Amino acid sequence: MVTLPVAERPLNVGEMVVADYRKAEVFRKYGIDYCCGGKKPLEEVCRQKGIDLQNVQNDLNALDQKPDDAGQNFDIWELDALAAHIVEKHHNYVSESVPMLYELGAKVARVHGERHPELIEIANLFRAVGQELQMHMHKEELMLFPQIAKMAASRRNGTSITRPFFGSVENPIHMMESEHESSGNDMEEIRRLSHDFTPPMDACTSYCVLYAKLQEFEQDLHQHVHLENNILFPKSITLEKEFFPA
Ligand SMILES: [Fe+2]
């Protein structure tokens, strides 16, 4: 398949969110994945998922009537600042939420798992997501993000840098993207098992809190992965080429 340059084709859903972050909220409403599956045009995603394109477009057009949120244009941020923001906002959110969700998921599965066996599956799947993400963030914070920060600072200061031990940022980035996909798939399965995070009629408060927190976790993960896959990673690859032209 030949990929046309951006100027010659309509923006894909990931690029639409890069251009205006508020679009993420509309895509979220329709269950459109703008991070891991963000490289497809909107028409194609709607056709595949049976979503009415016109409704989505009406909601997107309505955004143009509202002023843009100040400080949300991550596309113009320096890459070291963006990496620091991701760690502070999203990595910390994951680290804080995972133990609480492990405990709550296990408790609700223990109490209601007999009548709602999907809760046991959800608790197990979330345990896998939490473990994967903690390892994943550790790798980003230890290897990839420091190299990105070094490149951003060197460009500002006009200094040179040496190649990292992993050769090129493209190597860890490919690994990080495939790990994002894996966690995204697990969260999608949790969404399916929980009927889009809708608690049943007989749900107690803990059950409702569990589903609300899982939904919040999924939303945060979407924004987190969007910032990495659609902005930080491609821009880091481009920046690296300034230091080490092919
Ligand atoms: Fe991350």
Ligand SMILES: [Fe+2]
């Ligand atoms: Fe990541």
